[in-house]
Amino acid sequence: MNTFSEYQNIIEKALNRNEIHKNLNESITFSGLAGPVASQKYTMSDYIANRSQLSLSTDLAAIANKMGVVPHTNQLIGHHPHFSHLKGTTNTERHYIISAFIDIKGSTNLFKKYDEETNMIITNTIQLAAINVCQLFGGFIQRIQGDGLFVYFGGKNVDKTKSTQHCLTALSLFSYFVKNDLKRVFEQHGIERIFTKIGVDFGDDDKVLWGVAGKENTSEIATYSLHTSLAAKMQAFAGSNEIVVGQYVKDKANFDPMLYTVVEAQRYIFSDQDNAFYYTQYVFDWLKYLKSSQHIATSVTGEITIKPQIANIPSIASLKEVVGENRPYAKANFR
Template sequence: MSVFNPYLNVIKKAVQQDPKLRQRLFSAEQEDSAFDTSYIKALRNELPNSKSLNESVSLIKGMGAPVFGDLPELGNHPDFKHLRYTDETEDHWIISGFIDVKDSTKLFNRFTKATVALITEGIVQASIFAVNLCDGYVHRIQGDGLMVYFGGKNKDKTESVKNALKAFAMISYFVKNDLKDFFAANSVTEIFTRAGLDLGHNSQVRWLYSGSGKAGEVTTCSLHTSLAPKMQSNAVSNGIVVGQNMVNLMAIRKYFTEKRNPIWEYGDGRTYSQYDFNWDMYIMDNGLGVQDRYGNIVLTMGNSEPKQSLDKTYLAPIAKLNKPYFCL
């Protein structure tokens, strides 16, 4: 079972029921009002809520699975929300990330906009799930893409780097494998992600409330926040590009290949490098996935180092979904 199956299943149903696809009206410029799209409302309700998310994660990870409640609100990182509506500032390190699904506009050529909206919502919610599962915070939703933060106060910087890499690897896997295979079966090609991640240290990041009144957000002013989307634009299809600061904190460098051109020149002879991140290898080496008999990676999110001992608190969610039996 893939941790993303609850989202993929809803997207599959939306595509399979889409009247424009079923009638093969790909070149017809008809309004959605010409089609019956009443199926969409029911499918939206099938997207995972906190209860189903917790059941899914417990099934995948077993012991020590995190518990999901209310997710943090957008534009309001919990550790810096005290800056909201003030003119105060604070310097603190953070990892900024941008990930976007490219060429998704081509979906409008084959599906009604009601179905496209649900596909987009499924991708966004799956991405939000992955980010929060890996201890990150969604800062902003941009169409079918996200701006996110990893880290904060009382967080270990190296662990936050690993969490950011894991979350973005998961999202990239979902779009490259689960979604792409299904879309390809319906003659939709060239749907892919591109992502950028960079770390700014304490002296390189300023937190502040940007905007006026309710029309604002708690955000960062940092060269490295600005560089993350530039790295995204330099990523290959389904690729992730990360900054030098993140690579410097990783003990194992084999997952990173330096790009020929630096992402930034300081003007005094110094440059700042960017690296392609081999997330496929990272998934395999860190117990996040396995290869099937055909050599394909299957995302498992297995817990290679359980944090909790075996007791009924952690076994109960699994037992509810998988009743044990005894064989002679």
């Protein structure tokens, strides 16, 4: 999928670092998925320059826009902007949120073949792919945990169903990148599989308490909720490149029920016998979801691509409403 090609190219260059280092004196040129690679070691300076240019396709941004996403800009980790007024106080507030835990597995095996700088470039680039696609679809990066992420979706004046759909779309796109695009890169270099495991859950207004954790500069605005905790636990039940979601995510997303299957190892991720509460976890079929999207094209080999998106052109009537009577050319008879 060309959406993440820039990230894929950086990882390819990083993986070639060792081969190039071994053959510097032989002036050998290597060729990989990213194209010909000159016989010069890819440095941290190169990476920093490339990293600043990383982006996602305009077509993907157009899809997010069509889905009604309002991204959180200028994010400060641990300080969700809709709850920043809690900072420096002992106040609390109840408000729904979707919690997503993204873990990247197998990256430790990279230390068998590559040095610390190479590992940093690879891990950091995968993280940036996750961060950028989540942010594009309205996610807020709450915390970076090792080579994984903790992300919130939703907030004030954001529709609960839409937020859930945005969340699953972002995580599905990232999962496809790891399972397919990255797999080809790593296999070419004889690296053991690297995959992702994701857990997601929805906590409604009466089930999520926002407040400050920690103190002063060692603090963050956090959620205290069963469903934040369950999202982390669900991640542990996810298989290779799987997304596991809670019952409330399934209910809120309003997707085809056929996209979900009960987790066989443990149906109920949480049970409270005294209150007759049994909470089911499901594997979400993100690939089937992507292939069913009107924005996705599937090739005969099963690979997916983002369809070119045509910008929404506002009607003349809507333009007149925006312009008002302050422009003489707007004073026309509209039908």
